[in-house]
Amino acid sequence: MRLEYFAYETLQDLRIGKLFEIIVDYPESSPAIEDLKQCLEYTGQHSKLVDSFISSLRYRLLTAGASTNDILHQYVSTIKALRSIDPTGVFLEAVGEPIRDYLRGRKDTIKCIVTMLTDGSGGNTSGGNAGDNLLEELNRDAENQENADYDDHTNIDEKQAWLNSESWEPDPVEADPLKGSRSRRKIDILGLMVSIIGSKDQLVNEYRVMLAEKLLSKSDFDIDSDIRTLELLKVKTDFCIKPYLVMF
DSSP: OHHHHHHHHHHHHHHHHTHHHHHHTTTTTHHHHHHHHHHHHHHOOHHHHHHHHHHHHHHHTSSTTSOHHHHHHHHHHHHHHHHHHOTTOHHHHHHHHHHHHHHHTOTTHHHHHHHHHHSTTTTTTSSOOTTOOHHHHHHHHHHHHHHHHHHHHHHOOHHHHHHHHHTOOOOOTTSOGGGOOTTTOOOOHHHHHHHHHSOHHHHHHHHHHHHHHHHHTOSSOOOHHHHHHHHHHHHHHOOOOHHHHTTO
16 A cells, blocks of 8 residues: 555656646646546645645746736646646635736736637637637536536536445635635636736626727628627626627
């Protein structure tokens, strides 16, 4: 048993030491993330992952030399990768807070977020189709998650539910007690992005300015993608689109 534990711990430490690079390459690096997930389930050393990765972020990403756009893309990849390790988002809370705090100090953060949500190249860093913006990618991602959750729910019988109740564990010490139980949390990528800005109103106002500039610069009157993005924003942020329709 001790030799097996040592083997898991050794592989875990190797993966944690390269986690920054692994997340840069995500989702191509998914096998390495799965290795890390299995190792952590065996060793329980999740705090080592949190401490090491936060240190790497502050040294390699949260610096004046990194563009806001690069930081945001890395943040989205971090959310997706850590969600694979911990779907409840307990460790993402600890890891993501330094990134969000740093981005709040950047003057162009709101503009970069809106660009990622609306530009056809802004969100294509994690395996999305060419021409898709981050909002469309997140919409597909949410649909896939909902389908997976539905399948999981329908496949759990009474026996499995009983087994799940017996294997229940409390939140780890890294969890924020104000965020609710891990069994109820869902990771909303767009919600986490909006939390950087502070309010949906700021996001909507910046989008209105950017949309106006974009429409004024168009010469071909091809607005299908803009209308699609507007509809997706309505679904995702629940804001009224009527004032925007007069622009088209």
